[in-house]
Amino acid sequence: MKLPLSWLKDYVDIGDVTPQELSDKLLSIGFEVEEIIAPRNDISGVVVGRVMNIVHHDNSDKLWVCNIDIGEKYVQIVTGAQNVKLGNYVPVATVGAVLPDGKKISEAKLRGVDSFGMLCGGSELGVDDDIIEGASVDGILILPDDSVIGDDILHTLGLDDTVLDVSITANRPDCQAIVNIAREISILLDKKFVMPKLTYKCRCICDMPPVTIENKELCSRYIGRAICNVKIEKSPKWMRDRLRMCGIRPINNLVDITNYVLLEFGQPLHAFDKKFIQDKVIVRKGRDGERITALDGKKYDVNNILVIADTCKPLAIAGIMGGEYTSIFPDTQDVFLEAARFERSNVRRTSRKIGLRSDSSARYEKGVDWQSVELGSNRALALIDQLKCGNICSNIVYDSTEQPVEKQIVTTTDQICSLLGIEIDKKIIISILKKQGFQVRTAANTLICTVPLVREDIDGYPDLAEDIMRFYGYENIVSTNSENTHQTSGGRNVHDDNIETVKSVMRALGADEILNYSFISPDEADKLLLDGNDAMRRCIPIKNPLSRDISVMRTQLISSMLNSIARNCARKNDVMRFYELGKTFITNELPITDLPQERDVICVALCNDGDFYTLKAIVGELANVFGMPEYSACKCSYLHPKQSLHVSCDGVSGDFGKLHPLVCENYNLPNNVYVAQLDLTDALNRPIALAQYMPISKLQPVDRDLALVVKKDVAVGDMLNDVKSVSPYIAQVKLFDIYDGAQIEEGYKSVAFSMRLQPTVNTFSDAEIKNIMNSVIDNAATKFGAKLR
Structure with a gap:
């Protein structure tokens, strides 16, 4: 609520209290001042003057020489305005004055006659007819006849007032009124409150x-x-x-x-x-x-x-x-x-x-x-x-209807003081309540308080205690140890602890966290090219949405992420590494008959900040927090079919890759956006396993290369994972070549791996190495139809 200080002063004398001091005092009784709107300060040296004499310029038919009374003295000003008359009150920019456009007024000579200032129109002062009538006239602004000679023009125009923008809490609807805010301030400053005139004929x-x-x-x-x-x-x-x-x-x-x-x-x-x-x-x-x-x-x-x-x-x-x-x-x-x-x-x-x-x-x-x-x-x-x-x-x-009965609250000073944790004199309690309009009667040790109808927020003695404390001063509360209490140890639960771990990893990877609404547009499913039976299409509608753009509960984070990237790109902020960790809401059927599943999902996106392998490294680091990631083929509609993967590990599952070109068009994005969406629900709800370390073996590892020929549709990632599982002695497997040129049958490809075999007890014999390699070849032949090249 806007509170002009000139209006406030009609009801309470605030003396020499500055706007900042008043703001601080209001905060102390529960009213936050969101902004102090200062008076205009782009005009200086402009005062009200009165035309005491006006004659034609000797050397010009269009110029007038005016003698202006500005209070302390008379000044001579030459003007070309044709609407100035003898006796007019006008704004006078004296020598040294500064106008809103930055122009500084200096002494001048016009056709041989000295001019010590300038008469101003509304445009020079930056005002229009809403502020003062006549400001839009093509000429000098003629001020009302009750203007005060020598007065600062900002005061005359009503532009010198400070306004406090006060935030009114929901429990104080009575303070939506300037008079009631003034009454609060009068109690705060211990000043008399003056009620506005209510009488008429x-x-x-x-x-x-x-x-x-x-x-x-x-x-x-x-x-x-x-x-x-x-x-x-x-x-x-x-x-x-x-x-x-x-x-x-x-x-x-x-x-x-x-x-x-x-x-x-x-x-x-x-x-x-x-x-x-x-x-x-x-x-x-x-x-x-x-x-x-x-x-x-x-x-x-x-x-x-x-x-x-x-x-x-x-x-x-x-x-x-x-x-x-x-x-x-x-x-x-x-x-x-x-x-x-x-x-x-x-x-x-x-x-x-x-x-x-x-x-x-x-x-x-x-x-x-x-x-x-x-x-x-x-x-x-x-x-x-x-x-x-x-x-x-x-x-x-x-x-x-019948007038409401004023509430009566019966309490004691001991009850109020016990709640506040400090001792306040009974006379002070009664005085504070009476100043706020409460009627207070005493009977033995009790206080019988009648609540004014304007205070609908008061229901019991705790509300009275709060109102007393506001004006007694929170600074008077002294810290004490309560009786019959003991300290409790705090801390986060496993879920929250794991969330902090994930956020810490993402910060370390250089990603900025973003937050979006949990509501999206129902059109997002089409923009993401989701299949007709995709669970992410089952969005729960909101009964009273603010707009269609936020009218259903989100089933995925991708669309909100892409909209955030699009907004940034539109504002020329085109290098981004973002992540969002939030809830999605999945239901089995629509309309809903039961509560939806709430899943903890993380979405990561890169724009002009790396490529597919950059995102793969980020996803790998994130998955490593919970276990050893495994990669497989991805069939995600919003990702590029040739540059995407599915990742899974203990409690983590999701897809990542380059954004599909059609999706880029739908969101007006460049074609180098990479996104990942991982479901972390299961992983976040259990403790992260401690990393297991092994001593470096004293035995020499053995490196072997293996080239296998398989059909082109065989996923190399599946082959990698399978090779690792053949023997516990296979410590590492790396892909170093894929070839489908000459000497390779049509429809097939050659996949070459580098393997490291690590003995644990004794150095490998040639026969043991051969057995391991044969096991790998036989297993690949059985599962993938592979042949040794």
Whole structure:
């Protein structure tokens, strides 16, 4: 919530407290200031002056020589503007002044006459008609006649105010109002709080449409007032400035007053053109087929949605937005002013259902209390009376449930102090509560606290204790050892420990971690070329998605990774080594009948940062954490069929390789992207086995080469794994050649291995070596149809 300090000072004197000090103090009572928006500082040396004399330049028909009173002195300025008149108040950039475009004003001589400064228009000051009327005129900005000579132009234009952007927590909806924030600050600074003016004069009596609430569980209070013979015009500058600083565009006096009260008291109001209301006002649910054109110009179906209606039609969507045809027009004469309390969860559901949010709905969703309805209505009428916008009618139309009973909490100072862990004097406790509006009575050792209706967040003595502590000061809490407690040892479980190990390995391999939503678009399955019966197509839909792009639960991490790479490439960040470790959600059938499987999956991607073998090395290092990886042929639709592999080891399974060219096109990616996706679920849920080491053998190893001829469709990786399993004495097997040229039968290939045989007890004899080699050849012949080359 935006809080201009000039507005705050209407209710509490903050003295010489700086914005940063005030920000720190607000944080100490639970309100974080997200940003301190400083005044404009791109203008200096520009002041308000008054034209005391103006004559034609002797040497020019288009120039004027002005004598300007700027407070401390008179200055002579030559100008070519034709709209300057005697007595005008104008912005004067004195010698040495700096303008928003960086221009520095210096002394000049124009056609032989000295000029000590410059008169400024709106464009030179960087302002428009939203800030001050006349700023867009092609000429000098003529200031209002109540301007103060010598005043800094930033102050005159209302650009010298500091604004605090205060974050309001969900449990304090009452502090959506500037007056309630001011009340908190008055307690914090021990200053007097001044309530805004709520009094007004009724000047007429008129016919008023009666009010009926049909659904009182959704609208507990409704007040209607009338203003006759209204004058629709611009709001005064002070009101427009405050609305603008809070992010609201000024429109006209009546609409601006409703927005002003929304910010000041947190009470949404709505002004209807009274002539469009037929017979009476009814708060009811919309009927089948009813539609309304809202102020945003769009039509909404309001069937079964709470609306404000007359006997013929809906007038507004309750708590969210008014209808276009009942709004305030330049020719509006009589106004019906609504103030109501709508049930927060219903406003939230309606806003989501129709996809429409407003400043009013944002307030109602957090909660509007019973009292603010009447306070907001009275404050709006007081402002209408003050600004002479029209004649306030004495009639009031009203409907509501019974006023809520104020809560009473019975507690003791001992109970509060025990919860806080410190001793606070009873008088201080009572004083703090009374300053916040609580009524406190004492009986023996008990405190009987009556909670004001505005504090709907207070339910029991722990809430009272929190409110006391906020103003007593958290810095007064002293660390002590609690009785009957003992220390406990902390630590991560196996799953979390293993996750940290994986992340540590990926960091060591130079990869940056990314995080994506657990929701994806249902179109991702087609972009990844997934088969029609692939389990990754069974995406669980979300009931209330924010958009189609995040409307189903993810079954894989690949698509989110590729979208992240595409965004980076579009911003010329085209060298990437990313990984993401997260959950996927796989279901056996749709619609779901049981909870989905949640799998721990890691996705790794390279873009312009290596090739297939770089990714293979990364995958190998990752798999080595859990066991010895084995590689086999891969049939993954989104990977290149000739540059991809399947990897598996103890609890790890997945595919990796170069991205398929069609997938690259679908994601607008370059053709050198390499990705891997590994399921780590089983591996992460058990302790990582300690590495087993063996002493280096004292016996000499024996190296042998072996060339076998097999059919071209035989996977070399399968042959490698099989050769290792033939004998425990085969310590290492490496592929060093694949050949399918001359001397090799058509449809076949020659695969050459280098093997290292390691004896463990005695040096190998020639016969033992021959037996091992024969076993390898015989096994390959049986399993792969291999022949010795």
